Amino acid sequence: MKLLRAGLLLVAAFAVLAHGVVEVWSESFLEAGVAIFFVYWALQMFRDPAAKIYWSDLNWPLLGILAIGLAQLALHTTAYAFETRVTLLELAAIFIFFFLCVQAFRDRASLTNLAWFQMLLSFGVSLLGLIQHFTWEGKIYWFRVVGANSDPFGPFVNRNHFAGFVELTVPVGFAMLVFRGIRRDVYPFAALLTIVPVSAMVLSGSRAGIIALVVQVAVFAVFVRLRKRKENPRMIGVAVVVLVAIAVVAWIGAARVVERFTNLQSSEVSLSRRLSMSRGAAHIFEDHPALGCGVGALIAVYPRYETMYDGKVVDHVHDDYMETLAETGVPGALCGLAFLFILFRGMRKGFEAEQGHFSRAMHAGAIVALCGLLLHSFVDFNLHIPSNMMLFLLQAHVAMAPALPSEGPVVRQRRHRTHRYETATEQVES
Numbered sequence: 001m002k003l004l005r006a007g008l009l010l011v012a013a014f015a016v017l018a019h020g021v022v023e024v025w026s027e028s029f030l031e032a033g034v035a036i037f038f039v040y041w042a043l044q045m046f047r048d049p050a051a052k053i054y055w056s057d058l059n060w061p062l063l064g065i066l067a068i069g070l071a072q073l074a075l076h077t078t079a080y081a082f083e084t085r086v087t088l089l090e091l092a093a094i095f096i097f098f099f100l101c102v103q104a105f106r107d108r109a110s111l112t113n114l115a116w117f118q119m120l121l122s123f124g125v126s127l128l129g130l131i132q133h134f135t136w137e138g139k140i141y142w143f144r145v146v147g148a149n150s151d152p153f154g155p156f157v158n159r160n161h162f163a164g165f166v167e168l169t170v171p172v173g174f175a176m177l178v179f180r181g182i183r184r185d186v187y188p189f190a191a192l193l194t195i196v197p198v199s200a201m202v203l204s205g206s207r208a209g210i211i212a213l214v215v216q217v218a219v220f221a222v223f224v225r226l227r228k229r230k231e232n233p234r235m236i237g238v239a240v241v242v243l244v245a246i247a248v249v250a251w252i253g254a255a256r257v258v259e260r261f262t263n264l265q266s267s268e269v270s271l272s273r274r275l276s277m278s279r280g281a282a283h284i285f286e287d288h289p290a291l292g293c294g295v296g297a298l299i300a301v302y303p304r305y306e307t308m309y310d311g312k313v314v315d316h317v318h319d320d321y322m323e324t325l326a327e328t329g330v331p332g333a334l335c336g337l338a339f340l341f342i343l344f345r346g347m348r349k350g351f352e353a354e355q356g357h358f359s360r361a362m363h364a365g366a367i368v369a370l371c372g373l374l375l376h377s378f379v380d381f382n383l384h385i386p387s388n389m390m391l392f393l394l395q396a397h398v399a400m401a402p403a404l405p406s407e408g409p410v411v412r413q414r415r416h417r418t419h420r421y422e423t424a425t426e427q428v429e430s
Contacts, residue, residue, distance in 0.1 A: 001044075001103075001104055001110075003040070004037060004040060004041055004044070004100065004103070004104050005104045005105065005110055005113065007033070007036075007037045007040070008037065008097065008100055008101055008104055009113075009114075009117050010033075011030065011033045011034060011037070011097065011390075012097075012117075012121075012387070012390055012391065012394070013121055014026075014029065014030070014033070015030055015386055015387035015390055016121065016125060016155065016165060016387045016391075017125070017155050018030075018155070018387075019140065019144075019155055019156060019157055020155070020156050020157070020161055020165075020385040020386065020387040020388065021385070021386035021387050022157065022385065022386070027086075027089075027090055027386070030090075030093055030386060031089060031090070031092075031093040034093045034096050034097050034100075035093070035096070037100060038096050038099075038100060041100055041103060053103070054102050054103055054106065055102075056098075056099075056102045056397065056400065057342045057346070057400075058098075058339060058342055058343065058346075058393075058396060058397075058400070059095075059098075059099065060338065060342075061335040061336070061338040061339035061342065062095050062098070062335075062339070063095070064331070064334075064335035064338070065091065065295070065328065065332060065335050066088060066091055066092060066095065068291060068292070068295065068328045068329075068331050068332055068335070069084055069087070069088045069091070069294075069295035069328075070088070071291060072084055072291050072292070072294050072295060073085065073088075075291070077288075077290075077291050077294065078293070078294025078295070078297050079293045079294045079297040079300045079301045080294055080296065080297035080299070080300040080301075081294075083294070083296040083297050083299065083300065084294045084295045084296050084297055086296065087295045087296030088295060088296075090386060091295070093386075094386060094389055094390055094393065097390055097393070098390075098393040098394070098396075098397065101393070101394050101397050102397050105394075105397065105398070105401070106401065106402070107404075108358065108359075108404050111358075111359075111362055111398070111401070111404070112358070114394075114398070115172050115176065115181075115361075115362060115365075118169045118172045119169070119172055119173045119176075119190065119193040119194070120193065121169060122165075122166060122169035122170050122172075122173070122193065122194075122197045123192075123193040123194075123196050123197060125154050125155060125162075125165065125197075126154065126166065126196045126197040126199070126200035126201075127196055127200075128154050128155065129153050129154030129155075129162060129200045129203075129204065130196070130199070130200050130203065132153075132154060133153065133203060133204075140152055140155060140157070141155070149312065153200075153204045153206075154200070154204075159204045159205065159206050159209075160206045160208060160209060160376075160380045160382070161380075161382055161385050161388060162200075162201075162204055162206070162209075163201055163204055163206035163208065163209025163210075163212070163376070164209065164373055164376055164380065164382035164385070164388045165387070165388055165391065166197045166198075166200065166201045166209065166213075167201075167209060167212050167213065167216065167369060167372035167373050167376060168369045168372070168373055168388060168391040168392060168395060169197065169369070169391065170194060170197045170198060170201070170213075170369075171216055171220075171364075171365040171366075171368040171369040171372070172361075172362075172365040172366075172369070173190050173191075173193055173194030173197075173241075173365075174194060174216075174217075174220060174237070174238050174241065174365065174368070175220075175361040175362070175364040175365030175368065176190050176361050176365070177190060177191060177194070177234075177237030177238065177241070178220055178223075178224060178233050178234060178235060178237050178238055178361070178364070179227075179233050179357055179360045179361035179364055180233070180234070180357045180361070181357050181358040181359075181360070181361025181362065182358070182361075187237075191237070191240065191241055191244075194241045195241050195244050195245050195248065198213070198241060198242060198245035199245040199248040199249050201213055202245065202246070202249045203249055208376050208379045208380055209376065211375075212372040212373070212375050212376045213372065215371065215372060215375055216368045216369075216371065216372040217238055217242065219367070219368050219371050220235065220238055220364070220368060221235060221238075223351075223364050223367075223368075227360070269318055271379075272308070273308055274317075274318045274319065274379055276307050276308035277302075277308075277314060277317035277318055277319070278317055278318070278319045278322045279307060280302055280305035280306060280307060280314075280317065281298070281302075281305075281317045281319065281322035281323055281325065281326040282322060282325070282326075283305045284298070284301055284302070284305055284326040285322070285325040285326045285329065288326070288329055289329050289330050290329050290330065290331075291328070291329045291331065292325070292326060292327045292328040292329035292331075292332055293326055293327055294327060295327050295328060296327065297327060298314075298315070298316070298317065298323060298326055298327055299313065299314065299315040301326075302314045302317070316381040316384055317381070318379060318380050318381055319377070319378060319379065319380075319381070320377035320378075320380070320381055320382065320383040320384065321336070321377065321378065323381060323384065324336055343370070343396055343399070343400070346399065346400030347363070347366075347367045347370070347399045347400065349400075350363045350399055350400055350401060350402075350403060351363045351364060351367060351399075353403035354403065354405075355403035355404055355405060355406070356404055356405055356406030357406065358404065359403050359404035359405075359406075362398055362401070363398070363399060363401070363403070365398075366395040366396070366398035366399035367399050369392075369395045370392065370395050370396060370399060373388070373392055
């Protein structure tokens with residue numbers, strides 16, 4: 001399983017660094033990579049008859065969305081059959097990635113590696129974004145030229161999608177500090193890995209991202225209040241990280257952040273434009289309630305429902321919920337509601353279970369990450385960016401993962417045995 005875990009983390013990192021997987025070449029690499037690791041896992045299962053296959057309840061609504069897409073192709077109800085086929089391949093790859101993550105990340109060692117991977121990935125990508133921000137020459141990675149309507153930050157073509165990435169990864173570091181999920185001697189290192197992404201988030205100027213981050217901090221405060229009497233979590237860790245991040249932003253570029261919030265750039269989508277697109281998607285749903293206009297087919301249908309034309313092609317409506325309704329109709333809405341019901345039920349069960357500090361931190365971090373992105377999805381389409389969708393599902397698995405007991409008793413028992421051994425040795429020597 002070590003190779004499978006390493007491969008899945010490599011695929012997740014590739015998806016983020018490859019601009020979120022929004023181009024044909026990166027989609028092809030993602031699908032091929034996931035297929036290879038699925039075959040590897042299947043061979044391992046075949047070689048070990050005693051191996052267990054784990055099934056997540058979230059698989060059912062995800063498979064439901066895939067079934068809706070297949071029904072649209074079979075019944076010829078999609079408005080853009082080619083785009084539906086392409087999108088279904090992408091969704092199938094993301095589903096397989098989620099399925100393999102459920103198999104691979106379950107015990108303490110694998111979840112510990114996953115937590116550090118998320119913190120390091122968040123730090124690395126955010127540091128890249130900061131460096132690129134101050135050395136910007138109109139190119140991502142200093143060689144990929146972006147279009148005139150792009151609004152990049154880090155490896156992402158849209159700064160709001162960078163914000164979504166941070167929302168999904170930075171709560172892990174917060175949770176480890178709040179719920180003492182790591183050793184005390186590595187607190188400064190974890191704080192550093194958290195401060196840089198928060199600073200990059202603020203400096204990126206994503207309004208929705210910063211609002212979501214504030215909400216995430218508020219959710220942490222609620223969790224601390226809920227567990228205060230039993231586990232004595234410490235909100236001071238979050239406060240210190242946020243204050244230091246604000247100080248860093250004030251030092252390196254506060255004026256740019258203020259300018260970002262006061263002036264709307266030509267490449268940005270205004271709030272009125274977002275509301276207009278949501279209304280257009282609602283009209284598409286009204287005209288195609290049975291199966292929707294087709295998975296991924298909104299780009300072909302939307303021009304007929306345009307109410308605020310600005311000369312730009314609309315491939316997404318900056319509202320994940322309305323876009324899902326428009327493309328999949330009532331069946332898609334039912335799948336979405338089932339997904340959220342299963343997710344929130346699993347999150348509550350996982351967080352309230354008796355468990356150790358690390359396990360509590362993993363559950364809390366995943367829940368906060370999911371809350372942030374679900375809120376952001378009302379005004380953006382992060383869930384239609386493959387890299388962020390993969391991280392979202394990975395956090396969904398962690399939020400619903402079985403609770404892990406505390407390591408404290410085991411450590412104390414080992415120390416007691418060591419003490420008894422040393423005492424017996426002294427008696428023999430005497």
